[in-house]
Amino acid sequence: MVAIVLMLLFPLYLTIIGSFKDLEQILNDFFVPTLPLHVENYAKAFVYIAPYYVNTALYAVLSVVLTVGAATVAGYAFSALRFPLRRPLFMLLFIKMFMPGVMLLVPSFVLAVNLGLLNTPFVIALFCMGTSQPFWVFVMKTFVDGQPRELFEAMRMDGASELRIFWHLALPLLRPMVALMSLNVILFIWNDFIWPLVTLTDPGMRTITVGIYKLSSAAGLDYGMMLAGYALAALPLLIAFFVSMRFFVSGLTAGAVKL
Amino acid sequence: MFISAAIISNVIFDWVPTIDGFVRSFFTWTNRNPELVFVGLDNFRRVLIDPEFHLAVGNMLFFLVAGLILMIPSVATAVVMFRIRGARLQYLYRVLIVLPMVVPALVFSLLWIFILGYDFGAINTLLDDLGFGRVPFLGDPELIKWTILLTGIPFVTANTVLIYLGGIQAIGDEIWDAAKLDGVGPIRKFVSLEFPLILGQFRLTIIGVIGAAITTYATQLVFYNPSVHSGIMTPGLLMYFKAFPNTGAPDYGYAYALGLILFIVALTLSLTALKLLKNRD
Known part of the structure; x- marks a missing residue:
């Protein structure tokens, strides 16, 4: 078990120690930490990485707002409200959950070109929103199904509007689910590669x-700076991980049920 | 009103490309000449007779078989973790296993590419110093598949481990105490208790592994270079390169048709998974 964990973390270890080395240290002593520490690698890498941080953070925030917002209200509505076409509309989403996304890449790209979305934050956020709805609406609906119905009914009897019921009663109850969704959307945007490429x-x-x-290719022979860049790419989420470890460990497993 | 954002976004950004993927598989067009020309099944014929496609299927099967065999370490890890006494220690391992999940997979691939480089890669330097000679990990089409597998060490997927662990923990302590009293050995315990408990999850993971082998190609894309072309090309990557070629014009008809073929294969699997789930209930 110790061996497995060490192997899992070994690449991370190499990235971190390597990011403090200069070229000579990397070529001669790659596998062990060396002194002096070349902190300037991080300064150089940060100049290169900083705009991408800003971009990715922007795309992530936009994606979370749109994806989680839409899925939360829809999941609530499908569970708690009665409206025309409720079942067929739910099926429309539900069927999509079992359709593999592999064929979507090229048609989605063509659609993005036609809508003029290339090189805008919306090409990330809107497609994330659209394709994530089936799974998260389903998860949210299941979660709302498990909440006590009488609460909603009581408020409705008092003549509260549906919007009020949702905002004041349902939303606070759904908070853990909203947090879990947000975490998974952020991780998805942060790690996604081919679509943004x-x-x-x-x-x-x-x-x-x-x-x-x-x-x-941009770093040339400046390997230390390159490795510092890799480390920086992982850093924000690693920090978040250590800050709220319990939340991450349970949240990531819950997301894993998505098969 | 509540559901409109979800439905509209899903229809536009998920259903529309899906339907478009079906319809335009039967057409051909180019960026320069966007007029759609109906070609019937010709795109599919071009894919199916393409030697490149046959090669890609062969490589895919390699990754598929490897993926199935490499399910074992995750099972073993889950069992070992379950047998660890002490909740704190078990939790610590759980944390350490989940930790790499927040690091983009790309970071690991890029790091491996750096370490395995022929001239400056640390592993080749080490091999050279030890007198073994350098190995073209990234430049040999026969070797590249094994290199990609190698970078998966220790072949443990945090998700899967935790799903298995959940399965084993689903039954009460009494059973384990009884097994202990009866003097059930560790192997017997695995065969007749632990493995049956995770059989449902194991079946689903098999479907997941097969599905991933058919539809994912990000790792292959990152490791791709022209000299390993024949050893690394998989159907998914082929679709990608037809739509986004490094040089020349995209062949959308081919990419659409291949995408649809992969979709149908993966969908069949997904439906099988659904059926398995139902059987379990």
């Missing part, structure tokens, strides 16, 4: 993954 061709619009993919 083909839709964000303008270097000024790149995400962090596309940025470090191109970094190896």
